Amino acid sequence: MIVPRTRLLFWFALITLPLSLVGAMASSALLSLAGTLAFILLAIVDATLSFGALRGIRVELPDTIRFSKNREGAIEVTVTHSGAANRNMRVGLALPTAFQSPHEDLTTMLPHDQQQVRLIWPCLPQKRGQFRLETCYLETPSPLGLWAWRDSVPVSSELRVYPDLSRERNNLAALFLNRGSFGVHAQRQIGKGREFEKLREYMPGDSFEDIHWKATAKRGRPITKVFQIERTQEVYVLVDTSRLSARPARPLESAADQPEPTETILERFITAAMILGLAAQKQGDLFGVAAFGSQMHTFVRAKTGKMHYGACRDALYRLEPERGNPDFDELCSFLRLRLRRRALLIVLTNLDDPVLSENFIKNINLIHRQHLVLVNMLRPPAAHPLFSNSNVSSVGDLYRELGGHLLWRDLQELEYALQHRGVNFSLLSDEKMCVDLVSQYIGVKRRQLL
Incomplete structure (x- = not known):
C-alpha cells in the first residue's frame, strides 16, 4: 500500500x-x-x-521469547534485505495489549553493504500467560520521499510471560545461594530412615524389630537390617484453578487499601509452586505438578533436572482460573491410580466454602493413608477471632467482625477434621506464603515423615 x-x-x-x-x-x-x-x-x-521497494525484505523473530511479569524485556528483530541500496525503514510490531513499549515503531537504515540489521525492541509485559506475535509492519520512503510504501509481513513468535520470582528469591536467598541447602546439613536428621540399605551382623544395642529373621535362620546367627535416610523423595504441588482462585490475593494489613489488587490467588499459587520446584531441585528431590479444577488440567510426573523444571514451569504459567468448582473426587481418584510410590502432596486450594470443604474431607480418605498430604490456603482477609480487631466503630464493622469470626471458626473445625485424618492444614498470609511452604517442605525432610 x-x-x-x-x-x-x-x-x-x-x-x-x-x-x-x-x-x-x-x-x-x-x-x-x-x-x-x-x-x-x-x-x-x-x-x-x-513499487517493489519492500520486495526481498524478510523479518525474523525468535521462535520463543521468555519474559517475567512486570520486568523489562526486549524482542530482537532481524531484518534481512538484498542490499541493493541504502534505504530508511520504519518497523512496527503488533504487540499484544498486555505488553507496554516506549516505542510505537523503530526507524533504521538498511545499508547496501550489510544484508542483516538487528533491532532491539524494549517492552514490559504486565500479564502472565502465552501470547503470539504474528504480524510485522514495514514502511520505506520513495526515492524522492514524497510517498511511503507500506506492507505487512507475517512472523511467528511465541511470547511466554512467567511470574516474577525475584521477591520470593530475595526472601529465600539462603536457599538459592550455592552455600549449602538452606541449613539442612547443619540440622540433625530425626529418625533412622525408612529406606533399606543393607544387612549386617547383629550388634549390641540393635532393636529387635530390625532383625531380619529369614536371614538369621539361614545363616544361623542374628542378622540386622540397616536403613538409610531417604535422599530422593517425590514432591507434588497440586494447584487449584477453580472459580475461588480467581479472587484477589490481598494482604491482611492492606486489604482495605488495595481495592483493585493486580494479583489473584491463582497467581500466588503458581508462584509458590515454582518456588517449591526450585527448593526441591536444590534438595535433590523429584518434583512434579498437577493443576485441577472441574477436571484434571495438567499433570507432570515427578522428575529432576533443569529441563524438567522448565517443563513444570511451562505447564504452570498458562493456567487461568475457570468458572466451575473443583472436583476433588476426580483429583483423588486420579492420584490414587497414578501415584504408586509414597509422596509428599502439597495442595494449594480454597476451602472457605463449606460445601467444598465437606467434599474435600470426604474424598481425601482415598489418598491420605498412602501419601503425606499438606493442605494450604491463603487466609481470607476477614477470617480472624472475635475481638482481635480493635478498630470497630460502627454496627457494620461489628457484623463484619462477627462474620469473620464464624468463617475463622469453620476453618478451625476443618483443621481439626483434617488433623484427625493425618492431614496438615495451614492458613498462610500472602507475604510469607512461599517462605512458609518451603519451611513445611524442609521440616518434612528433616523429620523424615515420608
Missing part, C-alpha cells in the same frame, strides 16, 4: 498555491498549468519508482 508523506503535502501546497494565484491572470494561465502538471508528473514518477 502506498500513502502520501508530509513532504508531498508540503511541496504540493508550496508549488500549486502560488501557481494558482499566478494562473488567475490570463497571460500566466498556461505557465501555471504547466508547472502544476510537471509537479503531478514528478509525483507519479516517484510513486512508480517506489
Whole structure:
C-alpha cells in the first residue's frame, strides 16, 4: 500500500498555491498549468519508482521469547534485505495489549553493504500467560520521499510471560545461594530412615524389630537390617484453578487499601509452586505438578533436572482460573491410580466454602493413608477471632467482625477434621506464603515423615 508523506503535502501546497494565484491572470494561465502538471508528473514518477521497494525484505523473530511479569524485556528483530541500496525503514510490531513499549515503531537504515540489521525492541509485559506475535509492519520512503510504501509481513513468535520470582528469591536467598541447602546439613536428621540399605551382623544395642529373621535362620546367627535416610523423595504441588482462585490475593494489613489488587490467588499459587520446584531441585528431590479444577488440567510426573523444571514451569504459567468448582473426587481418584510410590502432596486450594470443604474431607480418605498430604490456603482477609480487631466503630464493622469470626471458626473445625485424618492444614498470609511452604517442605525432610 502506498500513502502520501508530509513532504508531498508540503511541496504540493508550496508549488500549486502560488501557481494558482499566478494562473488567475490570463497571460500566466498556461505557465501555471504547466508547472502544476510537471509537479503531478514528478509525483507519479516517484510513486512508480517506489513499487517493489519492500520486495526481498524478510523479518525474523525468535521462535520463543521468555519474559517475567512486570520486568523489562526486549524482542530482537532481524531484518534481512538484498542490499541493493541504502534505504530508511520504519518497523512496527503488533504487540499484544498486555505488553507496554516506549516505542510505537523503530526507524533504521538498511545499508547496501550489510544484508542483516538487528533491532532491539524494549517492552514490559504486565500479564502472565502465552501470547503470539504474528504480524510485522514495514514502511520505506520513495526515492524522492514524497510517498511511503507500506506492507505487512507475517512472523511467528511465541511470547511466554512467567511470574516474577525475584521477591520470593530475595526472601529465600539462603536457599538459592550455592552455600549449602538452606541449613539442612547443619540440622540433625530425626529418625533412622525408612529406606533399606543393607544387612549386617547383629550388634549390641540393635532393636529387635530390625532383625531380619529369614536371614538369621539361614545363616544361623542374628542378622540386622540397616536403613538409610531417604535422599530422593517425590514432591507434588497440586494447584487449584477453580472459580475461588480467581479472587484477589490481598494482604491482611492492606486489604482495605488495595481495592483493585493486580494479583489473584491463582497467581500466588503458581508462584509458590515454582518456588517449591526450585527448593526441591536444590534438595535433590523429584518434583512434579498437577493443576485441577472441574477436571484434571495438567499433570507432570515427578522428575529432576533443569529441563524438567522448565517443563513444570511451562505447564504452570498458562493456567487461568475457570468458572466451575473443583472436583476433588476426580483429583483423588486420579492420584490414587497414578501415584504408586509414597509422596509428599502439597495442595494449594480454597476451602472457605463449606460445601467444598465437606467434599474435600470426604474424598481425601482415598489418598491420605498412602501419601503425606499438606493442605494450604491463603487466609481470607476477614477470617480472624472475635475481638482481635480493635478498630470497630460502627454496627457494620461489628457484623463484619462477627462474620469473620464464624468463617475463622469453620476453618478451625476443618483443621481439626483434617488433623484427625493425618492431614496438615495451614492458613498462610500472602507475604510469607512461599517462605512458609518451603519451611513445611524442609521440616518434612528433616523429620523424615515420608
